[in-house]
Amino acid sequence: MTTRTDPAPRVVVADDQELVRTGFRLILTARGIEVVGEAGDGAEAVATVRKLRPDIVLMDIRMPVMDGLEAARRILAQTPGCRVIMLTTFDLDHYVYAAGASGFLLKDVTPAHLAAAVRPVDTGDALLAPSITRRLVERFTSGAPGTDPGPSNPAVHRDLAVLTPRELEVLTLMGRGLSNSELAGELTLSEATVKTHVARIFAKLTLRDRAQAVVLAYETGLVSPGKSTGAAPSADG
Incomplete structure (x- = not known):
């Protein structure tokens, strides 16, 4: 088995629910992944990333002030090298591709999967939840309404x-x-x-x-x- 020598990524968690942010922080820090900042809305996420320059942002889609999709676009445009993992649900998966994110996870992801998913994105091996991969492909190969x-x-x-x-x-x-x-x-x-x-x-x-x-x-x-x-x-x- 190959031993990973990559440094642990620095992560910002953006979600409008404090309980969710706290849970993600505990899950990641317990596994040696540093959570350097949190944000409660999209605009705060953009500002936090600009200030802290993390490697990864865990970004909820539905947030006040600025939604996660727009925040992701701005972060990716303004902060080269930063990666975004969108946290989504089944009813939102038709939006995820436009965000430019490097990975997509369902919000009910298991703690082990959440922690493990951060590292592949940081090393260029982006992660897609199986259901999102399937729906992403179906939408873009079928010419579904709204496909851009x-x-x-x-x-x-x-x-x-x-x-x-x-x-x-x-x-x-x-x-x-x-x-x-x-x-x-x-x-x-x-x-x-x-x-x-x-x-x-x-x-x-x-x-x-x-x-x-x-x-x-x-x-x-x-x-x-x-x-x-x-x-x-x-x-x-």
Whole structure:
């Protein structure tokens, strides 16, 4: 088993419910993850991130003053390198892609999954809850009402010919929901090599994150609806 040597990420928790923020703080700090700040609304989250420069923001969608989606957009525009994990529920999953987040979790996530999910995002292995991955793909491959093929979803009509055969294989497996560690096992490669392939795919196809890669894999026919593994990128330890 590979031992993780990455430093623990610094996290800001943004949620309008103090009890939720306290719970998340306790869960994360108990597992060695530093929560450097909290915010009770979207505007406060933007200001807190600007001041503290965390690695990760756990962001609720529904908050007063400014909602989590707008806060995420501003944070990602103003604070390069900061990652956002959106905390959502089933009835909100059709909004999540537009936020530009690096990961999505349901608000009833287990404590162990919540804590483990922060680290993969910090190391470039974004996390999508299985149900959100499925709904995300269904919405963007079916042309559902409200689907935006414009600037918020630039992962459309990319020329996959720029990819090497190995990169194409990696993109296909990403589209099926495999994490970096799962890709490494599937392809008999080191995780560092997989991360290099993923970075090159993102650069060549101008992809922002794994969510766009999943959508692109379906839109281009690399993965067909119903043929994904159904597994979300795992919390790599």
